[in-house]
Amino acid sequence: MHDQPWTAAPLVAFDLEGTGGQDRENEAILEVGVVPLEVGRPDMAGGYHSLVNPGRRIPRRPWISPGLTDDTLAAAPPVDVVAPQLAARLDRGYIVGHNIGVDWRLLSARCPGIRPAALIDTLKLARLVGRGTSGRSLTVLLDHYRLTEEVTRLTSGGQPHRALWDATGAALLLAALIGDLPRTTDLTVVGLRQAAEVLLDESRSYGAEQFLLF
Template sequence: MIEPTWAEAPLVAVDLEGTGSQDRDQEAILEIAVVPITGGRPVPCSAYSTLINPGRPVPRRPWISPGLNDTVLSSAPPLGDVEPRLAERLTGSWIVGHNIAVDWRLLHRCCLSIQPAGLLDTLKLARAEHPGVRTGMGLTALLDRYELTRETAGAVPSGQPHRALWDAVAAALLLTALVGRHWPTSPTLAQLREVAEIPLAPTPPHSSPQSDTLF
């Protein structure tokens, strides 16, 4: 059996915006985007992106975009309505993201029906490409390093950094750039996994579903 190249594998870039890990079991998802990657390139026109009603007021925190506020989120669908659409797009696929363990921890705790094939982390791949470097490894910095900021803006003209769709497309573009630098020829999925895969978290003992309304 011929091992598929990484570009032939079922890949989807994912990013979500949440209230923050300090909320512990009450941490809520506010926005999520899923961007298919076909032939090694993101397909923004086929992306699924949505705001999510967290079922409670959103605290003011520096990392929460001003666009993710109570007024906007009160008319968004609750996570229970969104989860089946996410499961359809993610189950059986390889989830790509920058520091994807953070997103997966929250997504997995809130949406147990989602069962991906695995996780591929562009941060882990970037560290393999730049061994010993510990600064400038954030998504925005790496986009600048690889001259991908303008391309991301062109692919998401109505988006902005630190919003789900922008960051998901950016992670997909970064993956392609890093693969191109790390391997002289297109690697197999197995080769990419050796460098970029992180383990799926074990199933948590319980989940904390979000309620149906903002207030």
């Protein structure tokens, strides 16, 4: 598979919303979004989204979406119910996300049974491409590539900093960034990994950038 086009990889975009790294061992997942990619495009019909009940009240913080409140999360399933759904979609896949190491750090802590084949980081790819934008946050990059309206349409009116919207945005951004690489028609699965992979154990060092990229 490694010498096949990058679109042949088992790509699945992922995003989660959490309470924040300052909670340390008490950091909780509040929402998850999964969007598989088919031939490099998001397959919304195969997507998965769920709120997650953290089992406790959450403080109001600027990086937590206003839609994720104690009231809305109270009726959501707990993480141990959501975990098998995530495992079924992420195991042995190439998980795509923006600054994916931050999400993987929390996901692996709360759902340790999930075993992806690789982590593909659109932030790392954006740095390689070196786009002349005012920043490299997901929303800035999507605006740069004029993809914001498409993400909102695909998510039926979703909004940034919600898990399904951000996962869909990462899925679209991946192809846009690859399109700006030299010799993109020749990019293989192994080439994608060389350009954008974050090693699974590297995620332990992530955390500081999650607030800079909001």
